[in-house]
Amino acid sequence: MAGRSRRHGDQLVKDIRDQAQSPEEFEARLRAIGAARYHDRHPFHARLHGGDCTPDEVRAWVINRWMYQSRIPMKDAAFMSRVTDPDLRRAWRKRIEDHDGGPTEGGGIRRWLALARAVGLDPDYVASGVGIMPATRFAVDAYVRFVRDMPLLDAVAASLTELFAPRIHAQRIEGLLQHYDFADDSSLSYFKKRLTEAPEDVKFGLGYVLTHADTLEKQDAAAAALTFKTDVLWAQLDALWHGYVEGKIPPGAWKPGEGMAA
Amino acid sequence: MAGRSRRHGDQLVKDIRDQAQSPEEFEARLRAIGAARYHDRHPFHARLHGGDCTPDEVRAWVINRWMYQSRIPMKDAAFMSRVTDPDLRRAWRKRIEDHDGGPTEGGGIRRWLALARAVGLDPDYVASGVGIMPATRFAVDAYVRFVRDMPLLDAVAASLTELFAPRIHAQRIEGLLQHYDFADDSSLSYFKKRLTEAPEDVKFGLGYVLTHADTLEKQDAAAAALTFKTDVLWAQLDALWHGYVEGKIPPGAWKPGEGMAA
Structure with missing residues (x-):
């Protein structure tokens, strides 16, 4: 009976894997x-990269994207705090080093x-987070x-938006350099650096997801996680547009003129 | 009224600080x-450092302390995941690097x-965590x-048990070298390394706690946290003694002979 039962279980696992x-197919689904x-x-982003943003719209973007x-x-630390495999922690730690320095x-x-300094803002004001829109906080939290x-x-899987980041960073560097006085190698160093850092991270992350999502249920969950992450990014820009392009700044958020460099 | 109210508030803060x-005094309380x-x-630990542990008692300690x-x-990653101050994260990251390598x-x-290998255990067995006592898991979790x-x-504040670690590590190195064949520079490298790493960490942690515990309420909380942490460490050794010195090994925990190096 134990033998038959195990064969039955093996067959079930095989059916689920099948x-x-x-x-x-799964990678194509994620890329879609x-x-x-x-x-x-x-x-x-079309507005920003096309040179149509006012200086204050650029500043609002810099403040909120902070x-x-x-x-x-x-x-990334929250992720590492749940990882029992030392090798996975060791591989992931690079992300914290890349961002914190x-x-x-x-x-x-x-x-x-x-970049904040280059667009005329006081970096300490930006770093304080005081002027961030509540909708931005909610999305990022x-x-x-x-x-x-x-x-x-x-x-x-949620981190795999990095698959798509190099393209936007390349467009951004080109667009900002072309259209805005503040843009130069120094002010755009964040994006230039990400051009090399992100592909390395995403190669690891994509390999992890393709390997570990070995059932349709897990693939669905991973796809949902990536979708969620695109929502997190999109919601920030919707809030920014409403507040600063349409000029409906919510209570407590940055007002043009505040937080400027001395 | 606003002025009087503020003066009243300032006085309250001063009273609380006083x-x-x-x-x-507070550092002396922590050290006590x-x-x-x-x-x-x-x-x-007296048994271990005095050379009175059997090889299997040493192995049980190595397995559970893992x-x-x-x-x-x-x-440490869980801590960093909650720290909004980049400088504090940068200072803390060293701990993860020290432990993970x-x-x-x-x-x-x-x-x-x-060390596991030196006492005759299969390092993969130890790293799998299979033989750890449930009481040890509960305490560490x-x-x-x-x-x-x-x-x-x-x-x-909970991390400040490191204040007391160099003394025990020095005793341990001396005691193990004197009493056990497996002990040498290589097998005891964990403890030798901690002799230099821990004082650096604890200097930072102690400074943080002394600075931030600026009311009696916070000092009480910090003292309670350090007390809790001593409980976490003590409970592991009580479980070890009960299981392996008194020989009452709970279900699922390592049994002598298991997990030995090939």
Whole structure:
């Protein structure tokens, strides 16, 4: 009986595995989510990269995007706090190092503050987070909580928006350099650095997701996680557009003129 | 009225601050907790350092202490996941690097597995965590949850058992070298390394706690956190003594002969 039962179980596992998409199909499904929903399709980015943003719209973007930048290392630490495999922690730690940098130099968040300075803002004001829109906070906090609470596979899948990031960063560097006086190698160093950092991260993350999502149920969950993450990014730009392009700034959010460099 | 009210508020804050212990008194209070409750006072350590442990008792200690070692980087990541101050994250990250090491070399947990090998165990068995006593798991998990959920000050205060660690590590190195054949520079490298790493960490942590515990209420909370942490360490040795010195091994825990190196 035990033998028959095990054979029955093996058959069930095989049936479940057989329902899964092939790695190629599944990767194509993930990439289609990016093609349809990644925030390079948001009108704010067309406006920004096309040179149509006012200086204050650029500043509002820099201030609010700080919320996302500043939470990325916390998100990655939340992930690592749940990882029992030392090798996975060791591989993931690079992301925190990339964003936080060393005790006194380097790191994505310092490069973001250099951009803040270049657009005329006081970096200390931006770093304080005081002027961030509540909708931005909610979206980014939702992402950090997602990574802290959901299965590791879903958390890694959510990070796969990085698959689509190099394209937007390349467009951004080109568009900003062409259209805005503040743009130069120094102020845009954040994006230039991400051009090399992100592909390395995403190669690891994509390999992890393709390997670990070995049933259709897990593939559905991973696809949902990536969709969720595109929502997190999109919602930030919707809030930005409503507040600063349409001029409906919510209570407590940055007002033009505040937080400028001395 | 606003002026009077503010003066009243300032006076209240001053009254609350005045109730706090001085930094010197408070540090002495923290050190007294270690003197009374740190696990260097546990009879298991006297037995271990005095050369009275059987080889299997040493192995049981190595297997169970792995639970603690392996969760330290997760605990530190849980802490970092809640820290919004980039400088504090940058300072704290060293702890994860110290324990996890690089992709292929170094790190406290690899040094712990070298000790496992030296006492005749299969490092893969130890790393799998299969033989760990449930009571050990509960104690260590309680610590990780504490750091994830409690105020940052309490989390840092809990780490201050490191104040008392160099003494026990020095005793341990001396005692093990004197009494056990497996002990040499290589097998004891974990403890030798901690002799230099821990004082650096604790200097930072103690400074943080003395600075941030600026009311009696916070000092009480920090003292309670450190007391809790001494409980976490003590409970592991009580379980070890009951299981392996008194020979009452609970279901599922390592049995002598299992998990030996080939």
